[in-house]
Amino acid sequence: MNGYHQRTPLEGEVRIPSGCAISGIISRSGKRFSGREAISSIAVMHDRSNGLGGGFAGYGIYPEYADFYALHVFYYSSEAKRSCEDFLEEHFDLINLSKIPTTKHHAITDEPLIWRYFVTPLPTKLASSQLDENEYTARCVIKINREIDGAYVFSSGKNMGVFKAVGYPEDVGEFYRLDDYEGYSWTVHGRYPTNTPGWWGGAHPFSLLDYSVVHNGEISSYDANRRFIEMFGYSCTLMTDTEVITYMIDYLHRKQGLSFEEVANVIAAPFWSTIERKSQEEKEVCTYLRNTFASMLITGPFSIILGFSGGLMALNDRLKLRSLVAAEKDDRVYLASEEAAIRVICPEPDRLWYPSGGKPVIVTLEGQQGGQDGHQLPVSGL
């Protein structure tokens, strides 16, 4: 955070009691819609945030550049920008670059320089690295975040983008003009930072390649998780516990090839006493995953929404210490910390349920619906 100073007091200097808020919306048919619904949904949960962070991830927003990695970067100095651009030019073909369009907003201040690059790995560099293009790009992103002072790549997927800032999420959405983008899925986060500073890089979503995570909660296993994941080349540079969840999911899903259900069984592994009561086959799977990836169990309260290309996954800790509600209507699925945040954009869902602790709700564009183990509620109301 060199060269970065906020006028508003940092967490620790003030105490504003609240909690985080998350929301996610996906159209299973792939129909694109603007970021406005995510803004309307999160605004209902205003009191869960304290203005020290808000952010969005939109998927399907860059169809004209769908084959290129979209890098969103914060710069805290022009030197950082020069160093980062030198690095990018050395490793990638830069197809397009520009400032990310923003609107002056009275509640969003002290913004860094915010740039966007559509890039593809230089073929010669990629070939000599003997890596696939995802791994090549991920390593470059980690290197920039670790080594270039004052430069933070906060979004690096294809046909998706993260937009985040210090502020209330509804203001952040206005600041980034999210009415102008259309995606098939959106996630959004209102932040109440615990233990760590409220700063632009520390706002959610956290993202690597096309994985993005918004999180309500506090990971008590953070350092155990961090030490483990840093053995595999990741670097936790953003000073917030949620960052490590993103890297663990990238490692388990992209590198180890686990399904999202299996990922859920690793990071929110059932208690041994619960595993005991499962069928022999399930018992073997759960025992294998829990033993093999013991250091990747996340403890402490969390509800997360993971965005990935083609879908969303919502997951609670196994004790369900944070709230999570899911609903569906026609081709849409809604996920949020509070039911009111769903009903404000979808007053009469066809189905509404509370997912159980440790049981993922996985929604993909093909129409495959997870969450059958959730606890289904009859839809009521006037």
Add this chain to the structure above:
Amino acid sequence: MKHIDVGMMQYRQLNEQIRESKAKQFILSSVTGQRYIGCAQKDKTITINGTPGNGLGSYLDGATLIVNGNAQDATGDTMNEGAIIVHGSCGDGTGYAMRGGKLYIRDSAGYRCGIHMKAFEERQPLLIIGDRAGSFLGEYQAGGTIIVLGMNQEGKAPVGYFCGTGMHGGTIYLRCDTLPQGLPPQVAVHDADEDDKALLFELLDEYCALFKLDKAQLLASHFYVLSANSTTPYRMMYTHV
């Protein structure tokens, strides 16, 4: 009768309006997640249309709250007296540390319902859930009564894991044919007998009238009665989860 169209009003503004008004009857419409509605109210009747926010009726002290729809988390948190009637479902922590009054939920409720519930002399809290409750129902229960009717559970235990963990007082009645798996040693179980059914007949009276249920038919089903097993207090409570 006072009507308030709530919409996106700030929760403080709404609750001040209710507190400061001389009206005894309120109808709220388009409620959108406003918190703490009816907090500590003594003698008002508030009908809520829409989705009330967390902490509905916290510290309630005699008032009646009627929700036409679902409520969110921590409904009836530490309520003392009065009634909350939900024509729908509730989220997590329903009836948390309840110490009096009645909390009637037509459908289901989330995790940790009725945890830390307690009772003292004439303060005897009653939480009734029509369908199903999540895990940790009645965790650390010290008094009062929880009834789960399992209306759509076809005889399966209408609760999740860890029911009654750390229970040291009060009673849980479950309408089902099979016991929840893995009840902790702090919980003693017996099949409801004539005396239990007679007591249930009284406890379910208002609930069945409200939600138009056939009480006699309900009571013809099998009920389990869970209470604190005073012979093994606290031993190894969480050490092996």
